[in-house]
Each structure stands twice: as C-alpha cells, then as structure tokens.
Amino acid sequence: MARRSGSSGEKTAIALHDAAVRLFARHGxxxxxxxxxxxxxxxxxxxxxxxxxxxxxxxxxxLSGHMEHLLLTAGETLPVSGSPAARLxxxxxxxxxxxxxxxxxxxISYMELRNLTEDNFAAIEVLRRRYEDLLEDILKAGxxxxxxxxxxxxxxxxxxxxxxxxxxxxYKSGGRMTQEEIEAHYLEMVNNMVGRPLAAELLASPx
Amino acid sequence: MARRSGSSGEKTAIALHDAAVRLFARHGxxxxxxxxxxxxxxxxxxxxxxxxxxxxxxxxxxLSGHMEHLLLTAGETLPVSGSPAARLxxxxxxxxxxxxxxxxxxxISYMELRNLTEDNFAAIEVLRRRYEDLLEDILKAGxxxxxxxxxxxxxxxxxxxxxxxxxxxxYKSGGRMTQEEIEAHYLEMVNNMVGRPLAAELLASPx
DNA sequence: TTGCCAACTGTACGGGTGTTCAGTTACGTT
DNA sequence: AACGTAACTGAACACCCGTACAGTTGGCAA
Numbered sequence: 001m002a003r004r005s006g007s008s009g010e011k012t013a014i015a016l017h018d019a020a021v022r023l024f025a026r027h028g029x030x031x032x033x034x035x036x037x038x039x040x041x042x043x044x045x046x047x048x049x050x051x052x053x054x055x056x057x058x059x060x061x062x063l064s065g066h067m068e069h070l071l072l073t074a075g076e077t078l079p080v081s082g083s084p085a086a087r088l089x090x091x092x093x094x095x096x097x098x099x100x101x102x103x104x105x106x107x108i109s110y111m112e113l114r115n116l117t118e119d120n121f122a123a124i125e126v127l128r129r130r131y132e133d134l135l136e137d138i139l140k141a142g143x144x145x146x147x148x149x150x151x152x153x154x155x156x157x158x159x160x161x162x163x164x165x166x167x168x169x170x171y172k173s174g175g176r177m178t179q180e181e182i183e184a185h186y187l188e189m190v191n192n193m194v195g196r197p198l199a200a201e202l203l204a205s206p207x
Numbered sequence: 208m209a210r211r212s213g214s215s216g217e218k219t220a221i222a223l224h225d226a227a228v229r230l231f232a233r234h235g236x237x238x239x240x241x242x243x244x245x246x247x248x249x250x251x252x253x254x255x256x257x258x259x260x261x262x263x264x265x266x267x268x269x270l271s272g273h274m275e276h277l278l279l280t281a282g283e284t285l286p287v288s289g290s291p292a293a294r295l296x297x298x299x300x301x302x303x304x305x306x307x308x309x310x311x312x313x314x315i316s317y318m319e320l321r322n323l324t325e326d327n328f329a330a331i332e333v334l335r336r337r338y339e340d341l342l343e344d345i346l347k348a349g350x351x352x353x354x355x356x357x358x359x360x361x362x363x364x365x366x367x368x369x370x371x372x373x374x375x376x377x378y379k380s381g382g383r384m385t386q387e388e389i390e391a392h393y394l395e396m397v398n399n400m401v402g403r404p405l406a407a408e409l410l411a412s413p414x
Numbered sequence: 415t416t417g418c419c420a421a422c423t424g425t426a427c428g429g430g431t432g433t434t435c436a437g438t439t440a441c442g443t444t
Numbered sequence: 445a446a447c448g449t450a451a452c453t454g455a456a457c458a459c460c461c462g463t464a465c466a467g468t469t470g471g472c473a474a
Contacts, residue, residue, distance in 0.1 A: 009421070028321060030237035034462060046464080047422050055462065111318065114235065155384075155392050162373025163366045170365060177362075185362050192399045216451065241432060253434075254452050262432065 013051045015041040020058050025104035029059055029115045059112060060120045066105045067127035070098060074134055084142030085196065091135055092187050095164050100179060106168050132157055142194060149195030160190060220258045222248040227265050232311035236266055236322045266319060267327045273312045274334040277305060281341055291349030292403065298342055299394050302371050307386060313375050339364055349401060356402030367397060 019040040023032045034055060038045045052058045077094050079087055099106045113121060136157040142148030150156050164186060171182070226247040230239045241262060245252045259265045284301050286294055306313045320328060343364040349355030357363050371393060378389070 012421080026321070028235065028237055030235050031322065033460075035460085043421095044423050045462085046424080049463070050421070114233075115238070151395060152392055155389075156396065158373060158377060159370045159393065159396055162376070163370040166365060166369025166373075169369070182362075185359055186366065188358060189363065189366055189400050192402060193396050195399060219451080240430075242430085250451095251453050252432085253454075256433070257451070 009050070012041065012043065012047070016048060016051050016058075017062065021062055021104050021108065024059070024062070024112060025107050029108075029112045056117060056120070060116060062105065063109055063112065063116065063124055064120070064127070066102075066109050067124055067131070071127060071131055073098065074131065078134065084138055084145060084147045085191075087138045088142065088148075088190065088194065089187060091138060092164065092190050093183050095161075096167060096183050096186060097179070099165060099168050100171050100173075100182075103168050103171065106165070110165070132161060135160060139194070147194075147196065156193065160193065163189070216257070219248065219250065219254070223255060223258050223265075224269065228269055228311050228315065231266070231269070231319060232314050236315075236319045263324060263327070267323060269312065270316055270319065270323065270331055271327070271334070273309075273316050274331055274338070278334060278338055280305065281338065285341065291345055291352060291354045292398075294345045295349065295355075295397065295401065296394060298345060299371065299397050300390050302368075303374060303390050303393060304386070306372060306375050307378055307380075307389075310375050310378070313372070317372070339368060342367060346401070354401075354403065363400065367400065370396070 016037065019037050020032075023037060023040060034048055035045050038048055052061070074094060078090050082090075113124065116124065136153050139148060139150055139153040139156055143150045143153060167182065167186070173179075177185075223244065226244050227239075230244060230247060241255055242252050245255055259268070281301060285297050289297075320331065323331065343360050346355060346357055346360040346363055350357045350360060374389065374393070380386075384392075
C-alpha cells in the first residue's frame with residue numbers, strides 16, 4: 001500500500017484533529033502517543049506529520065482554536081447593550097450551552113494548559129482573560145448602575161466562571177435534568193450572587 | 208556506595224511521597240518518570256520500589272490519602288449541630304482554608320483522577336461523594352427549616368464546591384487579598400446563593 | 415497513456431519507559 | 445568484633461517514545 005483509495009488530505013486532517021481531541025480528553029496529552037492517534041484514524045505514524053509539525057503543535061492548535069472560536073462565538077451571540085441583568089442572563093445561557101456542547105474540548109482546555117510550552121501558554125492566557133472580561137464588564141456595569149450588589153467584580157467573575165464551567169464535570173445528556181432546567185437553576189444562583197434574587201419582590205412585599 | 212550514611216527508610220518514604228506530589232502537580236502524572244522522582248530525592252530508581260509497589264500505587268496513595276485526610280479533618284472541624292447558616296459558614300471557611308493550604312494535592316486530586324485504574328477511581332469517587340454530602344446535608348437542613356431558599360440542593364452543592372475549589376486555580380499567598388478577605392467574599396456569595404443576603408436587613412429597612 | 419504529485423507506508427534512529435534483581439554497604443544488635 | 449538486615453546501587457530487560465525520510469501508490473490533468 002501507500003496512498004489509500006478514497007483518501008483526501010482534508011478528511012485526514014479533520015480526522016486527526018478529532019481523534020486527538022477524543023484521546024487527549026480521555027487519557028491526557030502526555031499519556032497518548034502519536035502511534036495511538038494514528039491507529040485511531042487508521043494510518044501509520046509518519047502520515048501524521050503531513051498535518052502537524054509535532055505533538056506540541058497538535059495540542060496548541062486544539063487549545064488556541066477552541067479559545068478563538070469561543071471568543072468569536074461569544075462576540076456574535078452576546079448583546080453589547082441592554083440591561084446588565086439581561087446581558088448577564090445571555091452570558092450565563094451562552095456559557096452553559098457552549099460548554100455543554102463541547103465537553104471534550106472544554107475539558108482539555110483547562111486540563112492540558114500545563115503541557116503547553118511557555119509561549120503557547122501565554123497566548124492562551126490572553127484569550128482566556130479576554131473571555132473573563134466579557135463577564136466582568138457586565139458585572140461592572142451592573143454594579144455601577146446599582147442593579148447588582150457586588151463587593152469585588154473580579155472575584156465574582158472568577159467564582160461564576162468556575163461555578164458554570166464545573167457543570168461540564170458532571171453533565172451528561174439524558175441526565176436528571178434537561179439543559180433548559182440546568183440553565184434556569186444556574187441563572188437563579190447567578191442572580192442571587194449579584195444580589196437580585198428573583199424572590200426579592202415576594203420577600204419584600206407584605207405577606 | 209549502596210546504603211548511604213544517615214539514611215532511614217522512614218525519611219526516604221516521606222521524601223518519595225513529597226517529591227511525587229510536587230512533580231505530579233507541576234508536570235502531570237504521565238509526564239513524570241520514576242527516574243525523575245528518584246533524582247529529585249537523590250536516589251536510584253530501583254530504590255523507589257522499596258516504598259511503592261508501582262507507579263500507579265504511588266498516585267493512588269496520594270489521592271486516597273488526601274481524600275481520607277480531608278474527610279477526617281472535616282469530621283473533626285465541622286460542627287454537627289447549630290443553625291444551618293452557622294454550619295454553612297463553617298463549611299465554607301474550612302473548605303477554603305484546607306484547599307488553600309494544600310494547593311498541590313488539591314490540584315492533583317482532580318487533575319489526575321483519570322490516570323487511576325478503574326477500581327482506584329471508584330474508591331475515590333465514594334470519598335468525594337461523601338465530602339459533597341457534608342455540604343448537601345447542611346443545605347437540606349437549611350431548606351427544610353426555611354433558612355435557605357434553594358431550588359435543588361444537589362445542584363447547589365455542586366455549584367458551590369466548584370466555585371470554592373476554583374480558588375485554588377488562581378490563589379497565591381501574598382496576592383491582592385488576604386485569605387481572610389477571600390473567605391469573607393466567598394462567604395458573602397455563598398450566602399447570596401442560598402437566598403439570605405447579608406444586606407437583606409439593610410435593603411428591607413426603611414432608608 | 416503518460417506523468418506528476420498528493421497521500422501514505424515501512425523502517426529506522428537515538429533515547430526514554432516501568433520494573434526487576436543480584437550485589438554492596440551502613441547501621442543496630444548481640 | 446561479628447553478624448544480620450535495612451537501605452540502596454547499577455545494570456539489565458523488553459518495550460514504547462517522538463520524529464525523520466526514502467520509497468510506493470492512487471488520483472487527476474494533459
């Protein structure tokens with residue numbers, strides 16, 4: 001054999017990317033060999049190097065591609081105007097949906113950061129910080145307008161993102177709750193965190 | 208050489224444990240070789256096998272030791288009676304302190320779970336669930352007594368733990384905030400989450 | 415139908431992997 | 445002072461690692 005019938009570079013490149021994501025997510029970057037990846041897509045090791053410079057580039061492409069796509073999609077989806085409360089709701093729903101749809105890439109993206117070279121890591125950090133700032137800007141706006149009651153916007157940002165991203169450690173489609181229910185519950189908790197409980201009117205009104 | 212002067216099995220066993228924790232935290236289980244660990248404690252590879260059956264046992268001992276110690280310490284520290292609010296505060300403070308004091312073990316403990324064998328993993332899961340239940344029991348009690356306004360105690364438990372554990376991804380002693388300040392801020396957010404904002408009286412009282 | 419090139423194989427390179435074990439040395443006990 | 449044993453070395457085992465590259469084959473254009 002050599003070239004295989006029906007083969008095309010495009011298809012193999014995608015298969016390589018997908019196989020790497022799947023295997024890195026399951027076993028971890030360091031624990032997966034180039035030979036395992038090759039076997040997964042039905043090819044010999046050498047062929048992989050037509051599509052990636054080396055193993056490190058493979059990881060970096062996955063992570064930076066993920067972060068860039070996340071930022072791009074967030075930019076397209078999230079409203080830049082409207083009330084802080086509405087913008088916060090949009091962010092929470094977007095974050096949950098995006099992360100629940102891509103559990104493997106999300107998992108790799110904060111599990112394998114330390115396996116990046118220093119340069120690659122620094123670049124990812126910039127993107128991650130930019131994403132966090134999308135939320136922090138909403139919180140700042142809400143605090144400035146007294147819609148939200150927050151002591152420290154940066155800390156609240158980190159706490160919320162950790163809380164929301166945590167979903168991906170236990171979420172499985174077809175679980176106890178639908179995605180819509182999960183969104184509703186987390187939205188409630190997030191609203192509570194910024195001091196505007198949905199039940200506020202009920203509690204404040206004479207009973 | 209052979210046996211080295213001043214050597215003792217006890218000391219080497221501890222040095223092995225510590226070096227493994229340090230290196231696993233920094234580079235990941237799969238990326239660290241037995242030879243690197245041996246070099247770190249100034250010994251030849253073969254000597255390690257006097258203190259651990261194999262590499263897997265080394266990881267499992269670290270993780271299960273960590274979880275058992277966490278549960279034990281929690282049991283000694285946390286009050287079993289008192290108001291749900293007081294118990295919740297105790298839990299939050301305990302969790303933050305414990306995790307901030309042991310960043311490496313905490314990091315390994317949810318980073319390297321997938322490198323455990325199936326059996327070892329299952330055992331750790333039981334312990335982790337038991338720890339989560341410590342918090343969920345408090346939330347259930349608070350909900351039952353109408354101190355807390357929670358829709359789903361299990362989801363709130365997971366959200367809180369993810370939020371609190373997230374601290375260890377950015378915390379560095381000597382940072383912007385003291386540990387006490389961090390505790391106070393997270394406590395505020397947690398209280399908000401269960402629907403009892405500290406500012407409630409202020410907001411409700413005539414201004 | 416020939417020829418070109420993208421796609422891929424097969425093999426090799428130097429080095430690292432976890433683990434085992436016969437041999438060696440320091441320490442504590444008698 | 446002699447001995448037993450705890451602590452460790454050094455070398456070896458069989459195998460896996462990432463990467464490179466000359467050679468081979470299928471698809472497509474001329």
